[in-house]
Amino acid sequence: MRRFEATKRVMEAITDELVVCNIGHPAQELFVIRDRPENFYMLGSMGLASSIGLGLAMSQDKKVVVLEGDGAVAMNMGTLATIGLVRPANYLLIIIDNERYGSTGFQPSFTASNLRLDAVAEACGVERVTLIDTEARITPAVERALGANEGPQVMVIKTETGMPDGIGVIPMDGLGIRDRFMRAIGA
Template sequence: MQRRDAIEKIMDSIDDELVVCNIGFPSRELYDIKDRDENFYMIGSMGLASSIGLGLALSRPDKDVVVIDGDGALLMNMGSLVTVNACKPRNLTWIVINNGAYGSTGNQETYAKDLDLVEIADSIGLESHDFNAIGLKRLIKDDKCNFIVFNCKPGNSTAPIIDLTPEEIRDRFTKAITK
């Protein structure tokens, strides 16, 4: 299974949740699979999807927020684990797709291939799960802050370029979250 397959499985569990997606190919794949106004596609800010998702979850406690992140992005902002754990918003589900590669820059290996990200998140107190052993929809709705790791193989699909400008992405997402 590759990242695109993982994103398809994640989106099968999404209804009206706000979704923040990591930069590059993950955003392109999400856009191709299920574009919605409630999706925020990251552009050029690797490692910050979790921080944006945390801010959304804290500012919109009435909405469930799902972050689709990558192992490389998590490694770039490991401090976000501690910050999310300190805040523990009950409406945040942070999913890290661990393919052991920086997919958007040529599939160079990350150090995550040698790490147990669930164990790391558990060690700081986050409610952590392996995607293969969970009911995702239940966790998104369970009123807990959840950290989920979905392990898959590296590789990019032939997803198209997002044909929205950064301003259009921002504006339509802002409109969607202020309804």
């Protein structure tokens, strides 16, 4: 299972939740898998999808699912401490851990050697942390996580490296993505 397959399985569990997605290839893959106005794609700012999603969860009632990369979370590790502190019940952070900085050429990241993000999330006070390495477990686990309004929750999905050929750039600019998303959430 690569990030693409993992994202596909996550999206099978999504109904009306807001989805905020990591910069680069993860966002491009999500666009191909299932574009919808309730998706907010990061352009440019690595590490901030989890923080933007956190603010979103704190400011409105809909459930928020954030799709992050291990590299992005390692870059902004304070985000896990903040999630464990403010504890929004409607927040699910899914870290797709391919042990690489995928979008820039699959250079090995910290999780390839010394970093366990599930353990960091637990140490930050997040009680519901799930570690998944099997594709078939993803959709039921996300459904379960979203069924209970018992966030914050963190799910780490271990994947292989690589991505499908032919994934192109998202045909919207930042303002277009923002405006469409804000309309979708009635902001």
